[in-house]
Amino acid sequence: MDTPDNNLTLPLDETDSTPSVQQPAVDYTEENIRHLDDMEHIRVRSGMYIGRLGDGSQSDDGIYVLLKETIDNSIDEFKMGAGKKIEVTIEDNRRVSVRDFGRGIPQGKLVEAVSKLNTGGKYDSKAFKKSVGLNGVGIKAVNALSSRFEVRSYRDGKVRAVVFERGVLQSDVTEDSAEETGTFIYFEPDDTLFVGFSFQNQFVENLLRNYTYLNTGLTFIYNGQRILSRHGLEDLLKDNMTSEGLYDIIHLKGEDIEIAFTHTNQYGEEYYSFVNGQHTTQGGTHQSALKEHLARTIKEFYNKNFDFADIRNGLVAAIAINVEEPMFESQTKTKLGSNNMWPAVPQEDKPAGPTINKYVGDFVKTEVDNYLHKNPLVAEVMLQKIQDSEKERKAIAGVTKLARERAKKANLHNRKLRDCRYHLSDGKGREQEAESCIFITEGDSASGSITKSRDVNTQAVFSLRGKPLNSYGLTKKVVYENEEFNLLQAALNIEDGMEGLRYNKVIVATDADVDGMHIRLLMITFFLQFFPDLIKKGHVYILQTPLFRVRNKKKTTYCYTEEERLRAIQELGPNPEITRFKGLGEISPDEFRHFIGKDMRLEPVSLRKTDLVKEMLEFYMGKNTMERQNFIIQNLVIEEDLVEEEQ
Numbered sequence: 058m059d060t061p062d063n064n065l066t067l068p069l070d071e072t073d074s075t076p077s078v079q080q081p082a083v084d085y086t087e088e089n090i091r092h093l094d095d096m097e098h099i100r101v102r103s104g105m106y107i108g109r110l111g112d113g114s115q116s117d118d119g120i121y122v123l124l125k126e127t128i129d130n131s132i133d134e135f136k137m138g139a140g141k142k143i144e145v146t147i148e149d150n151r152r153v154s155v156r157d158f159g160r161g162i163p164q165g166k167l168v169e170a171v172s173k174l175n176t177g178g179k180y181d182s183k184a185f186k187k188s189v190g191l192n193g194v195g196i197k198a199v200n201a202l203s204s205r206f207e208v209r210s211y212r213d214g215k216v217r218a219v220v221f222e223r224g225v226l227q228s229d230v231t232e233d234s235a236e237e238t239g240t241f242i243y244f245e246p247d248d249t250l251f252v253g254f255s256f257q258n259q260f261v262e263n264l265l266r267n268y269t270y271l272n273t274g275l276t277f278i279y280n281g282q283r284i285l286s287r288h289g290l291e292d293l294l295k296d297n298m299t300s301e302g303l304y305d306i307i308h309l310k311g312e313d314i315e316i317a318f319t320h321t322n323q324y325g326e327e328y329y330s331f332v333n334g335q336h337t338t339q340g341g342t343h344q345s346a347l348k349e350h351l352a353r354t355i356k357e358f359y360n361k362n363f364d365f366a367d368i369r370n371g372l373v374a375a376i377a378i379n380v381e382e383p384m385f386e387s388q389t390k391t392k393l394g395s396n397n398m399w400p401a402v403p404q405e406d407k408p409a410g411p412t413i414n415k416y417v418g419d420f421v422k423t424e425v426d427n428y429l430h431k432n433p434l435v436a437e438v439m440l441q442k443i444q445d446s447e448k449e450r451k452a453i454a455g456v457t458k459l460a461r462e463r464a465k466k467a468n469l470h471n472r473k474l475r476d477c478r479y480h481l482s483d484g485k486g487r488e489q490e491a492e493s494c495i496f497i498t499e500g501d502s503a504s505g506s507i508t509k510s511r512d513v514n515t516q517a518v519f520s521l522r523g524k525p526l527n528s529y530g531l532t533k534k535v536v537y538e539n540e541e542f543n544l545l546q547a548a549l550n551i552e553d554g555m556e557g558l559r560y561n562k563v564i565v566a567t568d569a570d571v572d573g574m575h576i577r578l579l580m581i582t583f584f585l586q587f588f589p590d591l592i593k594k595g596h597v598y599i600l601q602t603p604l605f606r607v608r609n610k611k612k613t614t615y616c617y618t619e620e621e622r623l624r625a626i627q628e629l630g631p632n633p634e635i636t637r638f639k640g641l642g643e644i645s646p647d648e649f650r651h652f653i654g655k656d657m658r659l660e661p662v663s664l665r666k667t668d669l670v671k672e673m674l675e676f677y678m679g680k681n682t683m684e685r686q687n688f689i690i691q692n693l694v695i696e697e698d699l700v701e702e703e704q
Contacts, residue, residue, distance in 0.1 A: 099201035112254045126195030134159025144278045150255040158239040161212040203244040271334040290317035290375040304435045309424045318374035320442045329375040341393025346417035347376045354425045370446040453534040460537035474548045475518040480559040494562035509646035528583045566600040592664045601658035606636040
């Protein structure tokens, strides 16, 4: 029998059923009214400026926002034709230096520019026509959230250098200098806020490469390594596609717009979108316009009644536009909210520019249509891909309809899902939305432990009944025919694309044994087959849980590896109690709470171009090939032999 907890999305105002106790009134006086200066406000309310804090283990952690905000200002200089090189140095994965060769911050306003909110050169479009930096906030956040922050402005044969600690000015010196004009910024994130932080090379490199794709001619020198792009968005797609394009990438440029796209044989759609060089990971008005008009233009070109979903299936596309004074939905600039290419200026009697939807639509309609007319072989390959997608969709239409009806009923009462209050797709900008996650567990025992110890606000649980079906080599029909897969798809809300994804982290939580490993592989195979973008966008993780508990009367240590176990035994002294956890269900809810909290150990599942996905899946998840049989025979270790040797 299902418990009342099943698939329960709790209302935000729901409280504990315990009768409330009347609290005594608290005095409210002038002393309760507090003013925070700019730097203090950023430190107290850091989430308003940089989103989550984090330790650098995730690409959206705050330290990367600080780096990005620093580089954004240098990019704006490049866009204005000042400085073609930016030097980025990170020492010991903690201390960052950024040197550009732009115009340099005006020295008379240097202190204000880096420490006073609502101070900057981007409130009008005179000095920065199409800037990335937003309203003079970013660099102040870097200053306030750094244990040490230093900025130098080189202009007119002089350098002004100012040093801050946690937003408080420490020194201010101006002297002669023969160095090239530009700006130097040094910062070290405050480790009292970013506890145990470390910059990860892969995230930094990816950030810098994205800048170069959008700014051909710009060179980054990152710790001595040159990073540049010669073909813009075409390079981006080539570097990120994990399966071959069915035709050469179509790469089109216009004034303030650039697009690139191709089709692959993988399921789903994949988009990369940028505004003024800023990677908008959550899309926005420009990405929506590209999706709509690309599908419409292709449909009109063939003059056939194709479904938009069939046209876009397997599509990999990128768009970059330049917008005057762009409006983003948050300070972290991950989603474009602007409706027009430039805003109206009533005081100058200047009307707003064309809508982004129309601007992108006009460009796509003209250029893509022309390209397809000029390249009939590409048009032929594209037509075949669309027809294949249509054929597959129609073949499973009946199954899909039944499955959707089933999923609709399940949404009311999905027996596999214990839901949470907040979801990524809520779109209300709450911090809890970004923290939302779903644990995919094996069996009722494991899901019971997690369900009892989880945070009901941000942590959902989906329970598998055992080993799921091996989906390798199967068509998407299996997603609808297999009840478990269909319910999981419904729980994630990704049938129609990634925009509706309900959880920021999809966490596979299995036992640390052979069966658990097998289930991990089966789930990853499922995502790789049908929802590769889920992995590419960094949403899939493996939960690491302890293998051992080592304790004495004074201390308990949880160990994730054999090495940690040996260290714990040494530390705790003679004859400690050692428990081996064979499955998640063996860990009590009280203990489990520690392993799925803020500091839970997650291993991200990544997918890069260098990963030979097709070959890898064929080897591990395909039919029992002679190659795999030989591999097993050659690498098999027999436990009994090891025991005999030890004796």
